[in-house]
Amino acid sequence: MATPFLIAYDPSTPTSGLSLKQIAYFSRVLIKPSNLAQAEHFLRQNFRLLDVVVDATDLPSAGDLVDVLNAGAVKILISLDQLTALSTEQSVPSSRLLVYATSDAQLNSLEQWISANASERDSVCVTTEPAAVSAAAAQLKIPADAQRIYATHNSGNVSEDVIKQTMQSGAIAILPSQILTVERNVADKISAADLLASRLVTDQANGLYATSVTDERGSCLGAVWSSHESIAEALRTGTGVYQSRKRGLWYKGQSSGDVQELIRIGFDCDADCFCHLGTESCFGASAGLSRLQKTLQARKADAPAGSYTARLFNEPKLVEAKIMEEAEELCRANTKEEIAFEAADLLYFALTKCTAAGVSLEDIERNLDLKSLKVKRRKGDAKGPWAEKAGLTESKPAPAPAKPEPAVEEDRTTRLEMKRVVTATTAPEVVNEYLKRPSQKSNDAIVSLVKPIVEDVRVNGDAAVLKYTHKFEKATSLTSPVIQAPYPPELMQLTPDVQEALDVSIGNIRRFHAAQKGGNEDLTMETMPGVVCSRFSRAIERVGLYIPGGTAVLPSTAMMLGVPAMVAGCKKIVLASPPRSDGSISPEIVYVAHKVGAESIVLAGGAQAVAAMAYGTQSISKVDKILGPGNQFVTAAKMLVSNDTSAGVSIDMPAGPSEVLVIADKTANPAFVASDLLSQAEHGVDSQVILIAVGLAESELRAIEDQVDKQAKALPRMDIVRGSLEHSVTFAVRDITEAMTLSNAYAPEHLILQVENAEAVVEAVQNAGSVFIGPWTPESVGDYSAGVNHSLPTYGYAKQYSGVNLGSFLKHITSSNLTPDGLMGLSKTVETLAALEGLDAHKRAISIRVAQIQQNGA
Structure with missing residues (x-):
């Protein structure tokens, strides 16, 4: 049973009262969050530490109340109006509700509700004013010792005597954290130990409190005695302190070092450590x-x-x-x-x-205990198919990396040192300024210079490139801005040493990167004797996922983005999606957010949502990468923030309105072709669909067009389809070669091959977001359930970008680890290139180590 008082704590405001860990000693806490997100965050952070009661009187909807309960609140404090709404809309056990009723009128209304819901009489709880405790108990027919009446004590003029009177009456006192202390003799504070002792029952023989000591899971560690003083010391020190009848205070582990950490204090049913109710335990269910x-x-x-x-x-x-x-x-x-x-x-x-x-669990535990007694054991390898599925293979352990030789500091006449920033004594904003790269500090000025140059090159091409090359590089003799391969030998005149150094370096870089073609797996390889290079992946820590709203609800996009983010191990996932006109959001999207462990959902769309995730706001977390499709405004915003170095954010791709390109020949079913075209046309009026008809006669083309018309008119989104079809097109071509040339030039988001021997045609696909092969593979399966991702590049960006995949949520880090022999073998190469580039410090970093190796060898 919990202690007879409930401590109110404001998670957003530091107080001079008890810390959260100290509050946990008393089992439970009352918080009043400013919004649902704050409540859910607190519950996630403290579920194992505390039983949390949430004052939910400011939460607007019955759905929010249920969300708080689902997030782990043991009870919610609600108003009578909220109680009525819950009774009407939701099925919530009344044992999880604490109803706020302080006036006679409110108590009368609560009594009427209980009378109408007689089955709830034995579980409903109420909070009222201290002076009204007895009247509330009598009116609601709640037994005095049931601990179902809570009395709120304000921090203004509350006294210890008033609190004790509340607890003696059988009610639970709600106390502000600020008025309590676990320290000794603190002025203007009330001792939590004194409040506890006022409700404990002493042993008649020795005047002490019988105490059962358990571990975190409730297993009994022993039975001891406690006193008022030992409880006060336990609370003050946060350790196990008891009362020895012979030696006085007993600080457990003081001499042996086997100290016990105080986690929480609880009472049994009648506060004397001996249950008289015949229940399983008085110390909690x-x-x-x-x-x-x-x-x-x-x-x-x-x-x-x-x-x-x-x-x-x-x-x-x-x-x-x-x-x-x-x-x-x-x-x-x-x-x-x-x-x-x-x-x-x-x-x-x-x-x-x-x-x-x-x-039963006991049967399982007995098997575990039996297995622990075995002397001879199997090797324990995974069985064939499971080992293969997990990627278990025989491999030799990698050699331990050689410990790098310590660098030799160079003696200098003038001391050179870096600015030292002690973060513990430096304001966060100053730390952030030091973290900025030089280019970030002058970003606005640089952008103002660069933008007209970029625009000039976009419009005027080679002439503009040459103009700026002449201006900035002073290379006024150039007549072309490019050199085409094959390159003239006279442009590659090198000394033998430089050529050898370049060849060695290029060979090592090529071998290492060629080995990466296998995918996202970690990699370690020796590029030359004693030179070990590795690559390992890490999840991008914070990702923002844009889920379009617009004309359709798209939980599929939430899945396509959220699931790989979760699988990759991203620490923080933020969703953003436009809300409905009433401020709500699709429950399907909320559910997906829940399943993938998203931190929050930003209720915004368009550029404002992208900007919020890129830069962060008072309530929206900044992310490191933004992924997800959107309209032209979303795409433009993503591109803009990705180019802003002060944002420090990347994007998946410039993904805009949906598009599909279908290639169909005489073997294609006209109804299938039409349905595939319309499946993308219904996304929005800015979507585009393309048909490439390979060798079709007029009658065959007409059959497809008739199906498009027939099926479109049967769709509820016909007006949207009409708008899309106005700027869509069919290409009739001679053969599959011409079709693939057109397709690769267009680089469609979705490419559907409804042609004979479609698998073979895939070899000719150079540019596409995702390919759907054959008559039985509609694009719809990719949008939802086949397993491939539907967040794909549009606007022809399939020429440069991949669709979202696991790698979209990972970054790769490389490392080098050289032995002394490895460094000796590579030293000449690096020193030659460093000297060539005039970077003496680079060269010295090699030469001082080579000297140390030679000295040690001598």
Whole structure:
């Protein structure tokens, strides 16, 4: 049972009262968030530390209240109006509700609600003023010792005696954190230890408190005695302090070092450590797996109608499928939060299967204990198909890298040193200024100079390039801005040493990068004896995912972007999507955000959403990369911020309105072709669809056009389709070679091949976002469920960009690790190139190490 007071804590404002860790000693906390996001963030951060009661009286909708409960609040404090809304719209156990009723009129209304919902009488809780506790208990027929009445004490003039009177009456006192202390004799503060002691029952023989000491999971570590003084010391020090009947205060572990950390203090049912109710435990209900097992056993015996667990018991194949699904998701999980989330799902379904077969946790634990006693064990390798799926292969352990030789500092007459910034004593904004690169500090001035040059080159081509080359590089004799291959030998006159150095370097770089063609796997290779280069991947930490709204709800895009971000292990995922006119957002998008562990959803679209994620605001997190399709304004904003060095953000690609190119020959089904064209035309009036008809007769072309007309008129989004078709086109071509030339020049977002022997035609595809091969592969499967990603380059950018994939959320870091022999073998090459470029410090970094190696060898 929790302590007889509830501490109110403001998570956004530092206080002079108890810290959050100290509040955790008393089991629970009351917070009043400013919005739903703040509540959910606090619950995520502190779920294991505290039982959190959320003052939700300022949250606007019943859905928000349910979201807070789903996020882990043990109770929510609500108004009578909110209680009515929940009763009408949602099914919420009244044991999770704390109803705010301070006046006689409010108590009368609450009594009427309880009378109308008689089954809730034994679980509903109420908060009122201290003076109204007895009247509220009598009116609502709540037993005095039930701890279901809460009394709010303000920080202005509250006294210790008033608080104790509230607790003695059987109510729970709500106390501001600012008025409490765990220290001794603090003026104008109330001792939390004194409040605890006022409700404890002493042993009649020795005047001490019987105390049961447990670990974090509730396993009993021992029974001891406590006193008022030992409790005060335990709270002050945050450690286990007890009362020895012979030696006085006993600081556990003071001599042995086996100190106990204080996590929380709780009471049993009558505050004397000995239960008289016949329940399993007075120190809180079962938790974790024990609670799950009891719930499953109850569901098996008598499941409520519509219970998902009951369905699982009746469909064993579903349980098996869910176990395999969750096991695979657990294997893919990377972060601590993801692993815990997926492991919980797996344990739920595994324990459901066990319960259905009559297997208990105790049976499982006995098997674990039995296996721990085995002396002879199997090797424990994964079995064939599972080992192959996980990519387990026989490999020799990599040699330990050689410890690099210490650099030799050069003696200089004049001391040169870098500016030192101590972050602990430096304002964050000053630290950020030092973090900026030089170009960032003058970014606006540079952009103002560069933009007219870029525009001039865009309009005037070679002439503009030459003009600026003449102006800035003083190369006035140039008549062409480019040199075409093959290059004249006279332009490559090198000394033998320089040529050798270049050849060695190019060879090493080529070998290392050629080895990277395998994908995103980590890589280590020796480019030459003693020179080990490696590449390893890391997830981009913070990603912003733009989910278009516009004329259609697109949770599919949320999946296509959110899932690979989650799989990659991005630490922070931010979604942005335009809200509806009433300020709400598609629940499907919210659900996807939940499933992928997104930190937040930005309720905005267009350039403003892109800018918010790029730069961050007071409430929106800044991201490192922005991904996702959008209209011309979104695309322009993405390009703009990606070119702003002060934003420090990259983008996936310039993805704009959707487009499709279908190549069809005589074997194509006209209805299939028309449906594929319309599947993209319905996205928006700015979408474009292209048909390339290969060798079709007039009647065959007419058949496709008739199908387009027929199917379009049957669509609810016909007006949008009409707008798209106004700037769409069909190309009739002679053969597949001409078709592929056109397609590669257009570089479509989606390319559909409805032609004979379509697999062979794929060899001719040079530019496309994603290819759909044959009559049974509509673009729709790629948009939703086939597994490929539908966030693809448009506007012809498929010539330069890939569609979103796992690599879009990863970055690769390279490393070099040389042995002394490796450095000796490479020293001449590097020194030659450094001297060639006039970079003496580069050369010296080699030569001082070579000298040290030679000295050690001598």
